[in-house]
Amino acid sequence: MNANSANVTIRDVAQLSSVSPMTVSRVINRSERVSPDTRRRVEQAISELGYVPSRLARGLSRQRTGTLAVIVPDVANPFFTLVLRGAEDVARREGFRVILCDTRADLALESEVIEEMIAHRVEGVVIAPVSDRSKSHLRRLTKFGVPFVLIDRTVPGIYSDVVLGDSTGGARQLVEHLISLGHRRIGFIVESDDVSTARDRQQGYAAALEAAGIPLDPSLIANATVDPDGGFNGMRQLLDSKNRPTAVFTVNNLVALGAIEAVREARLEVPDDIALVCFDDIEYASRLYPFLTVMEQPAETFGTLGAQLLLERIGGRGDDRDRTVVLPARFVVRQSCGASRQQSAP
Amino acid sequence: MNANSANVTIRDVAQLSSVSPMTVSRVINRSERVSPDTRRRVEQAISELGYVPSRLARGLSRQRTGTLAVIVPDVANPFFTLVLRGAEDVARREGFRVILCDTRADLALESEVIEEMIAHRVEGVVIAPVSDRSKSHLRRLTKFGVPFVLIDRTVPGIYSDVVLGDSTGGARQLVEHLISLGHRRIGFIVESDDVSTARDRQQGYAAALEAAGIPLDPSLIANATVDPDGGFNGMRQLLDSKNRPTAVFTVNNLVALGAIEAVREARLEVPDDIALVCFDDIEYASRLYPFLTVMEQPAETFGTLGAQLLLERIGGRGDDRDRTVVLPARFVVRQSCGASRQQSAP
DNA sequence: AATAACCGTGGTACCGATAACATATCGGGA
């Protein structure tokens, strides 16, 4: 009670319990070699003074901080929110704390953030990199001996543990579904191709078309930022093209939302005029209104697995080889693809 | 390039540039009193060695870490995600980093997390406390001289800066709206009353009823956890009661989602059989399907303001008095309340 | 010309913990 416990140090505790700081340290760290009696006295002093050991000092002395960084391009994107939560959960269980960094998909900010994490001497990093150009930042981590795990995206030239979704296969399946519904002119709204996930999905898209003998028409591919605005603009571009698609595959859910708005603005309807499919579910939206046909990825598992791989490496338990984990997506057919019309009501 | 920069210290830089560590420190911290020539030499050495100063050491020595904690009951709740992002943003601009903590609405975990943040010597905390019983945890912060700002919820007996929504007024407005639509039996699904926000909303609910001369019927108030499951159970309870409500007000959006599912399961419909209103919008869901009538709160502003108040206090610029900021909510009428039927189509 | 004021820089101690080694104490075996 009473006073301010802010500046209580291990020496104060030592003094009060008439032992050396070293013994107090032993008690704190549960190391053996402390007599029950002494231990009791020290614990008494600790609680009396309200002593909380400084992690700064401990980190400096031990040369380990017990801290991880999780770096994502957008915390507000439900996918990354879940990744974060998964990683945080695993980290906590293993006695690590997590510093969150949101790069806003900005390379310069990402670079800055990584420098900061190095300065903080985090013991590892779980990162969904902004793009291929994140390579130099990641190299910095390597140079400082900070292990990291890539989430959701690979970076050419960077070798590390990776947790990915099956972008190529998932994309292919989505597009094949559209083809099976009779679509031949299928648009694709995607971010710039310096993001591996975008490339992979584009590859799946192309593969599905090729397998069906449909020539790939570049005018059906629109580039966009990965947010609703991007989706809106991308869809508008596709709708304006003279050879308008009858179905569109968007690189993720947020893009799909904007795309739908563009369709509505053009006084058209999904799925009747434009069928739509995308990656990633929007949990809460789908609960309220199960509309989007999606490839649902186990977002939280991306985080838990990523943290697990990372912690193994930190603990020296990691395999020497880099590990790549590919998590399967789940195909969820709802209304936006137009399939429900054909399946009709029960 | 080449080797590992992990262990480069200020002394290494000093040696390479033939100055004392102190001078290097001066260069790093942009303090004046360094000749241009020396500065250049030191900077050269820094980049040559790839030196990144340790924040641990600096924090220990300076007795300030440049770190804040943001503690929320559920990162995956879009409201708190935005709070977090707002706080992170402001903190970064001011040169602070943020440690995120998710308490999962668990008091014990919250306590643990706060101890950890004290151990980390964070300079301040932005927290949406679990409940009134968070009081003892917050007292710990006070005892350690760590300033904090409460977000979204007050805690009786705790005096600090607070950023709140207008729960009472918002609730009253929502319920009055339902009343104006002709409803007299209005249910309320709410969490336990040891959360100030829940109390305030209940008070607004009661006030609206009283103003309309409608007696408050306790059987119309259902208690629930703040998530879709809670909403589901709560709504089921209300539907099963012999005097079923014709409209329901839920304490937030996630609860509303579950409530809607319960209505559907009972083969009823919103808003025809049960009108529904709640606090907090679900951004992405509403974009796809603007259905819920809500009191939309400026979540990100909760975070930015909270961080600002906190940083002011840390910087000693804070007003001596505790400040309470109440942010107005925006009433968004959509379909779930049933008003659109009456307003008819244009 | 003597003194003051300032500038750039270095020396030393310290922030709060811990690693590594040293020492005191005690019981037991030769």
Place this chain on the structure above:
DNA sequence: TCCCGATATGTTATCGGTACCACGGTTATT
């Protein structure tokens, strides 16, 4: 009885910075 080893505890140096004060050399002041 004496020495050995185990056990409990203390001492010292160190982690990587920075605060504080001191010092030699200029330049300004009178």
